[in-house]
Amino acid sequence: MELEVGDRTVRISNPGRVYFPARGETKLDLARYYLSVGDGIVRALRERPCMLHRFPSGVAGQKVHQKRVPHGAPGWLETVRVDFPRYGRHAYELCVTELASVIWAVQMSTVEFHPWNSRRADTERPDEWRIDLDPMPQCGFAVVRRVAHIVHEILEELGATGWPKTSGGNGLHVYVRIEPRWGFAEVRRAAYAFAREVERRAPEDVTTTWWRKDRDPAMLFVDYNQNARGARRAGSDRVHADHLGRDRRRGATRMHHGDRARPLCQARRPARRHR
Numbered sequence: 001m002e003l004e005v006g007d008r009t010v011r012i013s014n015p016g017r018v019y020f021p022a023r024g025e026t027k028l029d030l031a032r033y034y035l036s037v038g039d040g041i042v043r044a045l046r047e048r049p050c051m052l053h054r055f056p057s058g059v060a061g062q063k064v065h066q067k068r069v070p071h072g073a074p075g076w077l078e079t080v081r082v083d084f085p086r087y088g089r090h091a092y093e094l095c096v097t098e099l100a101s102v103i104w105a106v107q108m109s110t111v112e113f114h115p116w117n118s119r120r121a122d123t124e125r126p127d128e129w130r131i132d133l134d135p136m137p138q139c140g141f142a143v144v145r146r147v148a149h150i151v152h153e154i155l156e157e158l159g160a161t162g163w164p165k166t167s168g169g170n171g172l173h174v175y176v177r178i179e180p181r182w183g184f185a186e187v188r189r190a191a192y193a194f195a196r197e198v199e200r201r202a203p204e205d206v207t208t209t210w211w212r213k214d215r216d217p218a219m220l221f222v223d224y225n226q227n228a229r230g231a232r233r234a235g236s237d238r239v240h241a242d243h244l245g246r247d248r249r250r251g252a253t254r255m256h257h258g259d260r261a262r263p264l265c266q267a268r269r270p271a272r273r274h275r
Helices: 027-036 038-045 099-107 141-158 184-201
Strands: 002-005 008-011 018-020 049-054 064-066 079-084 089-095 110-115 128-135 162-166 172-177 220-223 238-240 250-252
Touching: 002 027, 002 099, 008 099, 018 027, 027 038, 027 099, 038 099, 038 110, 049 089, 089 099, 099 110, 128 141, 128 184, 141 162, 141 172, 141 184, 141 220, 184 220
Parallel strands: none
Antiparallel strands: 002 008, 049 064, 049 110, 079 089, 128 172, 128 220, 162 172, 238 250
């Protein structure tokens, strides 16, 4: 079948293939979901290199991490070159500029979208700082909420605005737009300093210990390394696939207060935002 997406026509093969067996939702259901959150998903992915998590047999089957847009993609689909100096390689990754790109990816069995925190104009300079509040197995959501308020407090002191979203798991992500003036190493160092300040203010709840085996299972880890080059977090408004096939489907979504999305902190001097 074919879907009209803006000015594009995107073919969906096998629309009745079940992707989420616990609830019977199909490939077409997934496409319709992304159409329903079109503005949000495009805004989250716009101009960013994006790795695709594909599930050709549905989420109970094998997951494929795909960086490169395959041969045979439509001519209108946009890409961005990303280099991997350590391996002497490069890849042309999906660069979403319109909703049709998202639906094309669904046709290619994509369930999750994992964007960089930099954009096509300069992939080596992030324009987004990501604060990952990652609870350990015995850490309840009440702790996540307490720590989120501390993050709010510190960001407000810095004059920055944090935009929270659920992680698709049990934690929260807070995104802060920054000017693309610094490289990944500098942004990561700043993220580490921020995480240590959160830990200083809530030593009973927060850890920055890197090795998981060394962390208290009742603590919350502030994962500063999500700002390292090549680190990717699932974008907002995307479906979170449980590839083990358990009876749930989760999403990463922007948080709301009432009927309007609000930032975690409304700063006195908001950080400049870039589109």
